[in-house]
Amino acid sequence: MKYEDYIGTECPRCLEIMKTYPALSRSDNSTYICSPCGTHEALEDFSGVGAIDKDLWPHIRRADRGISGVVASIQDFFKSIMSDTTSKGDK
Numbered sequence: 001m002k003y004e005d006y007i008g009t010e011c012p013r014c015l016e017i018m019k020t021y022p023a024l025s026r027s028d029n030s031t032y033i034c035s036p037c038g039t040h041e042a043l044e045d046f047s048g049v050g051a052i053d054k055d056l057w058p059h060i061r062r063a064d065r066g067i068s069g070v071v072a073s074i075q076d077f078f079k080s081i082m083s084d085t086t087s088k089g090d091k
Contacts (some may be wrong), residue, residue: 012033012054013025013057014036016036018035022035023041026042027054028054
């Protein structure tokens, strides 16, 4: 399938309809997921958590996703980095 063929199909990770070009999931490097889920997986990977195993999908539900969910994930990630940095400086 071409990238364009995935637009309008259901994301296997969150069950939302893909509205833009898909992302390649980091869980297996062969499954295409929606762009917000791809961003979420990248943040998980960057933070050291790693991508959620496909056996646990669908992982993110509709109410948790969307741009506000991605922004909240980014904010939480950077807050955790800052708290780790400040706590290490206290010791």
